[in-house]
Amino acid sequence: MAKQTTSSLDSKPLYNPPADLKSRVKASYDAIAPKYNKWTSQHSTPRLHYLNQLLSRLPTTTSSCPLTPVSVLELGCGCGLPVTQKLLSHPNFSVTANDLSSAQLALARTSLLPNPPGPAHDRLTLLEGDMLALDFPPATFDAVVAMYSIIHLPRAEQVEMLHKIVAWLKPGGWVLANFAAEELAGKEMQNWLDEDKGWMFWSGWGTEGTAEKVREVGLEVVVQDTVEDMVDVKFLWILARKSNS
Ligand SMILES: C[S@@+](CC[C@H](N)C(=O)[O-])C[C@H]1O[C@@H](n2cnc3c(N)ncnc32)[C@H](O)[C@@H]1O
Known part of the structure; x- marks a missing residue:
């Protein structure tokens, strides 16, 4: 694998992701979690903007059917x-x-599951592992949310992930996710956010390619926005719905 620097934005047309990709991504996030979380807290606005778009379509306590x-x-x-x-x-x-x-989940546990137990204790389950290895019965969820995370899968796996998400959604369920707006067969960086421990990987089908794949798995795209994040990188935000039938 040719060595890339932090400034390299090239993707390779015939790219094979490293076999140990998941363990390397895990090791990096385990090492840089506090640094990443501090850096990304300045990017909360698009997350909350699109999350609100999802919430406005779900029965919440502020809507007419609060107990659903x-x-x-x-x-x-x-x-x-x-x-x-x-x-x-x-x-x-x-x-x-x-x-x-595990480092990210430990931080999530501390902030979301305080001791003594708070009101959310019984409503949160934390699951560690590769998202692609998750297994749920069909039609388990009303919504699936994935922010800045599916982008870390090799792009063939992104399509597999979309198929799984559709199966796990109830009829009429929603998916909110963002993807690389740029077409990336695979992009590696040696030093993302950290000079020693920041090896990182991203990939994507680009705006049109991703939207097409979302439709191909049987979802109706309701919101499709390409937005420039504060980091000078464009992301495709998708809010899509599984049909009711
Ligand atoms: C860029 S961060 C985004 C975190 C959070 N969603 C946010 O918006 O700040 C990507 C997260 O995805 C996790 N991740 C990367 N690859 C993953 C995979 N294959 N399965 C599950 N999580 C993964 C990382 O550990 C990291 O916490």
Whole structure:
């Protein structure tokens, strides 16, 4: 593998992801979790903007049917701030939050499951591991949320992940996720956010390619926005719905 520097934004057309990709991504997030979380806290605005778009379509305590239970899966939840926390602020929501990184989940546990137990204790399940290895019965969730996380899968796996998400959603369920707006067969960086421990990987099908794949798995795209983040990188935000039938 050719060595890349932090400034390299090249993707390779015929790219094979490293076999130990997941363990390397995990090791990096385990090492840089506090640094990443501090850096990314300045990017909360788009997260909350699109989360509110999802929430406005779900039965929340502020809507007309406040007691309807809502079950949400969050993939790559990180430290749980601000997204998992906001989901849990609705007392009718139960959240299953997954992340590959034990350090991120330890931070999520501390901030979302305080001791003594708070009101969200019984409504949050934290699951450590690769999102692609998760297994749920069909039609388990009302919504699946994945912010800045599916981008860390090799892009063939992103399509597999979309198929799994559709199967796990109840009829009429929602998925909110963001993806790379740029087409990336695979992009590696040696030193993302940390000079020694920041090896990182991203990939994506680009705006049109991703939207097409979302439709191909059977979802109706309701919101499709390409937005420049504060880091000078564009992300595709998708809010999509599984049909009722
Ligand atoms: C860029 S951070 C985003 C965290 C959080 N969603 C947010 O918006 O701040 C990506 C997160 O995805 C997790 N992640 C990366 N690859 C993953 C995988 N294959 N399965 C589950 N989580 C993964 C990382 O550990 C990290 O916490």
